[in-house]
Amino acid sequence: MRTFHSETHRLHFPQAELSGGQFVTPYERPSRVEYVLNRLAERGFPKVEAPGAVDVAPIRAMCDAGYLEFLETAWEQWKAEGMEGEIIAASFPARRMQIARPPRNIDGKAGYYALASETAITRGTWEAAQGSAACAQAATRAVIGGDRAAFALCRPPGHHATADMYGGYCFINNAALAADQFRASGAAKVAVLDIDFHHGNGTQDILYDRGDVFFASLHGAPEDAFPYFLGYADETGTGAGEGATANYPMAPGTAYDLWSGALDDALARIRAFGAEALVVSLGVDAYKDDPISFFKLDSPDFMDAGRRIATLNLPTVFCMEGGYAIEAVGVNAVNVLEGFEGA
Numbered sequence: 438m439r440t441f442h443s444e445t446h447r448l449h450f451p452q453a454e455l456s457g458g459q460f461v462t463p464y465e466r467p468s469r470v471e472y473v474l475n476r477l478a479e480r481g482f483p484k485v486e487a488p489g490a491v492d493v494a495p496i497r498a499m500c501d502a503g504y505l506e507f508l509e510t511a512w513e514q515w516k517a518e519g520m521e522g523e524i525i526a527a528s529f530p531a532r533r534m535q536i537a538r539p540p541r542n543i544d545g546k547a548g549y550y551a552l553a554s555e556t557a558i559t560r561g562t563w564e565a566a567q568g569s570a571a572c573a574q575a576a577t578r579a580v581i582g583g584d585r586a587a588f589a590l591c592r593p594p595g596h597h598a599t600a601d602m603y604g605g606y607c608f609i610n611n612a613a614l615a616a617d618q619f620r621a622s623g624a625a626k627v628a629v630l631d632i633d634f635h636h637g638n639g640t641q642d643i644l645y646d647r648g649d650v651f652f653a654s655l656h657g658a659p660e661d662a663f664p665y666f667l668g669y670a671d672e673t674g675t676g677a678g679e680g681a682t683a684n685y686p687m688a689p690g691t692a693y694d695l696w697s698g699a700l701d702d703a704l705a706r707i708r709a710f711g712a713e714a715l716v717v718s719l720g721v722d723a724y725k726d727d728p729i730s731f732f733k734l735d736s737p738d739f740m741d742a743g744r745r746i747a748t749l750n751l752p753t754v755f756c757m758e759g760g761y762a763i764e765a766v767g768v769n770a771v772n773v774l775e776g777f778e779g780a
Contacts, residue, residue, distance in 0.1 A: 438778055439587045440477055441488045441575040445568030446470055446592035448561025451523050455555050456729075463557075464729055464761040465606035470592050473757070476767030480775060485590070488575035491567045495574075495617055496609060499643065501601035503539060507550050508563050508608060514543040515558075524558035526551035552597070552604035552638075553664065562593075566608035569593055573611035576754045577618040580714070586753040588719075588774055589615070594758040596637035596718045597664060605635065605664060611756045612718045613643045616650045619714040619752075628712035628751075630703060631655065632742065632773075633720020633758040634730035636668030640718065641682055648677040651710040653703035655696060655723075657731060658686040681710070689731040693738040696723065700745055707749060715751040720758035721769035727762045739769045743776025753777070 447467050454463040474485060497505060515524050520543065528548040530536045539549045547558070569591040576587035589611065596612055597605025612629050619627045628651040629644070631637035636656040644650045659668040674682040683706050685699040707715070721739060723732040746753070755774065760766040 438774055439483055439576070439579055439584060440485045440590055441572040441579075441587065442470070442474065442485045442590040443488055443568030443572055445561070445565050447565075449559060449565035449593055451557035451559050453523065453525075453557065455525070463606070465593065465759070467592070468763060469760065469766050470590060472763060472767035473590055473770050474767075476771040480771055482771070482774070486575070488568070488571040491571035492574055493567070495614060495621075496570060499600060499614060499617060500609070504550055504601040507546060508566065508603070511543065511547065511558055512560050512562070518543050520544070526554045550602055552599070552602045556604050556606050562608065566593055569595065570609045570611055570614055573615045573754070573756050574618060576756070577615045580752045580754050581619070581622045586755065586777060588755045589757065591757045594720070595756065596631055596633060596640050596720070596758050597635070598639040599642040602639070607639060610639045610643055612637070612640050612716045615716045615754045615756060616644070619716070620649060624713040625649070626651070626710060626712050627714045627716065628653070628707040628710060629716045629718065630707065630746065631718035631720070631758075632700070632723070633718055634722040634727065634732055635663055635720065635759060636684070636686070637718055638664045638667040641667060641672070644678065645674055645682060646676040646678045648681050651681045651683070651707055651712060653683040653685070653706060655685045655687070655699050655703065658688055661689055662731070687732070690733060692733040693735070696732065696734060697738070697741070697745070700742060704745060704749060712751060715749055715753045717746060717753060717755045718758045719755045719770060719773060721760035721766060721773070724760065724762050724765055724769055726765065727760065729761055736765065736768050736772055739772040740776035743773040744780040746773075747777045747780030
């Protein structure tokens, strides 16, 4: 399995994240990638490839124009208005406030386009986000070209990003971008399977009214886990997309027996849907020692999950998402890939 990775990810390294009432070093940090790269090399995967230039046209087709302009210009505007430090949203359009008119002031604009305040923007964030999207595009091209599967080692991740909001460490939704790329290549139906501990709210939001892409997410129950406000089991799609969303919210302490049952059900739904290609949002923060999750999967469980996913026998792109037990993230992510390849 080929892996695509961009060194531009290093340009996005916020120095602070608001967590538990304190500013801490972000859980989503560049060293996560190093552990994955090292494990890929240890396990004999092919040499990692650079993705090439990003194709911005599909990103512009998927995302709100004002949102993309914000991402492109936010840092310059922040500095031009005399702000110090990094961009951290501090004010949000809440219930009964205006949501149709973004502010001119960069502080207000950041809150308008943010869905959570833990995600900071730095000088290199936009370039890193484009490099991450380029990885997803390159991996999808490889699979369209005949590879059984490919791994997009995306950073920053993408599944929390909507067409017009960032947050949860995400800016461009790589999984949705890959799904659209499969569709543009001729696949009549595509599935996105999100196994990250946190609900793929951005992916669901983008795909919710579409009947050509099936979305399934296994995640911590929104009553208890970020992003809190989406991911309930009764969210099944709307309009043409009715029935094309399947959410599997699970309680604190969920272990692999229950989690794998949800996975099997999601895989059965994908088969019944008739998907011709698969995108996997590969988060490994369901791991038992992850600092910001509450599931209890162990490293061998991720190997078995990969084997189960392989039974779909579909052209598959894996897009890296979360996983914050830093020293285990490489083992767990590569276990999924090895399980898939060995099936």
